[in-house]
Structures are given as C-alpha cells and as structure tokens.
Amino acid sequence: MNTLTHLDASSTARMVDIGSKAETARLAVAEGFIRIAPEALAAIEAGNAPKGDVLGTARIAGIMAAKRTGELIPLCHPLALDAVSIDFAIEPEGIRAVATASLTGKTGVEMEALAAVSLALLTIYDMAKAIDKGMVIEQVRLIAKRGGKSGDWTRSDAG
Numbered sequence: 001m002n003t004l005t006h007l008d009a010s011s012t013a014r015m016v017d018i019g020s021k022a023e024t025a026r027l028a029v030a031e032g033f034i035r036i037a038p039e040a041l042a043a044i045e046a047g048n049a050p051k052g053d054v055l056g057t058a059r060i061a062g063i064m065a066a067k068r069t070g071e072l073i074p075l076c077h078p079l080a081l082d083a084v085s086i087d088f089a090i091e092p093e094g095i096r097a098v099a100t101a102s103l104t105g106k107t108g109v110e111m112e113a114l115a116a117v118s119l120a121l122l123t124i125y126d127m128a129k130a131i132d133k134g135m136v137i138e139q140v141r142l143i144a145k146r147g148g149k150s151g152d153w154t155r156s157d158a159g
Contacts, residue, residue, distance in 0.1 A: 021106040026147035030113035032140035040132035062086040062120030066112040
C-alpha cells in the first residue's frame with residue numbers, strides 16, 4: 001500500500017525526512033503558456049510595453065521564485081540550486097515559458113521549476129495588463145525530470 005509521505009502516523013502534516021537519502025544529480029523542466037492579445041504581444045516583442053522589459057523582468061522573477069520555493073510551498077525543502085534558467089518563445093497567440101532547475105541533492109527540483117515558470121508568467125501578466133487585462137495563463141506543467149529514486153520521467157505528450 002502506498003502511504004502519504006507528508007503525513008505522520010497520526011495524520012499530522014510533516015516535512016519528509018531526506019537525511020538518509022543519497023545525493024544525486026537532479027533536473028526538472030516545466031513549461032507554461034500565456035495567451036496574449038496581438039497588441040500586447042507586439043509591445044512585448046518590440047520592447048515598448050509600459051512597464052519596460054517584460055521578458056527580462058519575468059526571467060528574473062522566475063529565477064527568484066525557484067530560489068524561494070521552500071518558503072512559498074508548505075512542506076517543500078529549501079534547496080541550494082545549482083542552476084535555474086527561463087526561456088521564452090513568442091508564438092502567434094502568446095508566449096511559452098520553459099523553466100529548468102537543477103542541483104545535486106537529496107530531493108527533486110520539480111516544484112522549483114513549476115514555481116519558476118508560474119511566476120515568470122504572472123510577471124508577464126503584471127507587466128502587460130495595462131494593454132491586455134484578458135490574458136490567460138494555461139498549460140503549466142512538468143515536462144521532464146531526471147534523477148532520484150524514481151528515475152527519469154518525460155511527459156508522453158511533450159512536444
């Protein structure tokens with residue numbers, strides 16, 4: 001039977017003890033999409049949105065989010081990340097963000113990659129909302145992970 005790892009014997013929430021786990025190289029990739037009106041997308045692409053460099057600011061926000069995930073998500077371990085990157089692709093209907101987080105450690109970095117991509121997309125929304133309040137953030141998901149006891153995993157529908 002599969003037990004819930006974040007509950008103790010009396011069903012009280014707890015942080016999982018990773019003290020005895022071996023350190024391994026770990027990596028996680030997450031992505032998300034923000035649907036944006038053509039006028040706002042053009043302003044972002046041209047670099048003349050009202051609040052300035054949207055993608056540069058969103059990249060920094062995403063990296064900061066990954067670094068602070070342990071403070072934001074209850075029961076998440078604070079991690080000493082080796083690297084975090086955020087890449088953007090402008091598509092006809094919006095912007096795709098891809099976040100990659102990695103470390104050598106005792107627990108995975110999936111939450112850090114997901115937090116990074118989520119905050120990057122929220123920052124895009126914040127910086128472009130003066131032009132388009134109807135933006136939609138969607139498809140935030142884990143694409144792949146490497147390392148750890150459960151091994152490697154890739155979304156079957158990842159393109």
